[in-house]
Amino acid sequence: MRRCFVLFAVLLLAACGGNDEVAGGADDLPGPVPTGVEFAKPPASALPAPDFTAELVDGTAIRGSELWRERPVLLVFTASYCDRCREIHKAAAAAVDERDGAVALVGMLGEDEAATGAEYATELDLGHPVAVADERVWLNYAAREPGLVVLVAPGGEVVRGWPAGASGAAIGAALDELIES
Amino acid sequence: MLLVLALPAVLAACGGSDDVDARLAIVAPDNNIRAEGDECAGARPFRAIHRGTAFTVEDGSGEVVAEGELPTGRATNADAGIDWESDRFPTVCVFDVEVGLPERARYRVVLPDAVPLEFDAVLLASDDPVELILSG
Numbered sequence: 001m002r003r004c005f006v007l008f009a010v011l012l013l014a015a016c017g018g019n020d021e022v023a024g025g026a027d028d029l030p031g032p033v034p035t036g037v038e039f040a041k042p043p044a045s046a047l048p049a050p051d052f053t054a055e056l057v058d059g060t061a062i063r064g065s066e067l068w069r070e071r072p073v074l075l076v077f078t079a080s081y082c083d084r085c086r087e088i089h090k091a092a093a094a095a096v097d098e099r100d101g102a103v104a105l106v107g108m109l110g111e112d113e114a115a116t117g118a119e120y121a122t123e124l125d126l127g128h129p130v131a132v133a134d135e136r137v138w139l140n141y142a143a144r145e146p147g148l149v150v151l152v153a154p155g156g157e158v159v160r161g162w163p164a165g166a167s168g169a170a171i172g173a174a175l176d177e178l179i180e181s
Numbered sequence: 182m183l184l185v186l187a188l189p190a191v192l193a194a195c196g197g198s199d200d201v202d203a204r205l206a207i208v209a210p211d212n213n214i215r216a217e218g219d220e221c222a223g224a225r226p227f228r229a230i231h232r233g234t235a236f237t238v239e240d241g242s243g244e245v246v247a248e249g250e251l252p253t254g255r256a257t258n259a260d261a262g263i264d265w266e267s268d269r270f271p272t273v274c275v276f277d278v279e280v281g282l283p284e285r286a287r288y289r290v291v292l293p294d295a296v297p298l299e300f301d302a303v304l305l306a307s308d309d310p311v312e313l314i315l316s317g
Binding site: 082163 | 211213214215216219220221222223224225228229231232233234253269
């Protein structure tokens with residue numbers, strides 16, 4: 001009987017928590033920048049990107065300046081209730097994926113989505129981190145409404161923003177201006 | 182016998198004969214730059230107003246007489262009197278809501294983080310939706 005209980009407990013644990021991977025969590029953070037990739041300098045008119053801290057949907061802490069230290073970062077301010085934003089987020093992910101690890105993408109949910117963020121990340125399952133950022137971060141990037149996309153150059157300067165989102169082609173073209181090789 | 186049992190349930194589902202089909206246009210006057218007709222959610226300071234936001238409708242005594250969730254909003258020109266000379270211009274986000282209400286003299290729509298929106302029943306007689314403009 002006791003052996004049976006232990007076996008049951010092991011099976012239960014395996015079923016509940018055997019896989020720690022969470023869509024949009026730490027496992028989706030980018031690896032090292034591929035060798036041989038170099039980046040162009042951003043235009044002189046580019047403004048410093050406001051640094052931020054946020055938590056990924058699995059609770060992992062991230063910092064903007066660490067993400068953009070070596071590579072461009074695309075920030076997509078999104079929301080689970082915004083269908084248009086889902087499409088923008090998917091298009092951004094496709095554009096980033098085509099650049100083979102040279103660019104990072106972070107989905108930025110509002111602080112009111114702390115409870116639903118993981119569900120959003122799981123549904124999209126884009127293979128890129130999804131963070132919950134507080135209102136200050138949204139304010140610093142003038143994100144009045146979900147759908148804003150911001151491109152930050154390596155080193156932390158805002159190259160451009162798309163307040164109403166952008167197509168994959170538009171994002172791809174902007175990324176290619178930053179990637180020299 | 183079956184008919185007698187089923188009748189109250191059918192009546193309850195239909196909401197009773199006193200119900201008024203109310204058409205409301207709940208407006209988040211956020212003046213955000215969008216294209217006309219774009220899908221929208223309330224921009225600051227109306228970020229809590231978006232698809233899925235729960236609302237209740239109360240009568241004059243404060244009793245909840247209906248409840249629901251907002252649909253997706255649509256961007257509408259914030260000032261049709263201005264030629265913005267652009268495809269994108271200041272807009273408000275309008276949520277079109279249809280809800281059955283029992284006959285009362287006054288109603289109040291309650292949404293999170295917003296001052297309740299009150300209106301007289303007489304406005305429901307119009308062919309146009311009742312426009313209710315949020316304040317922060």
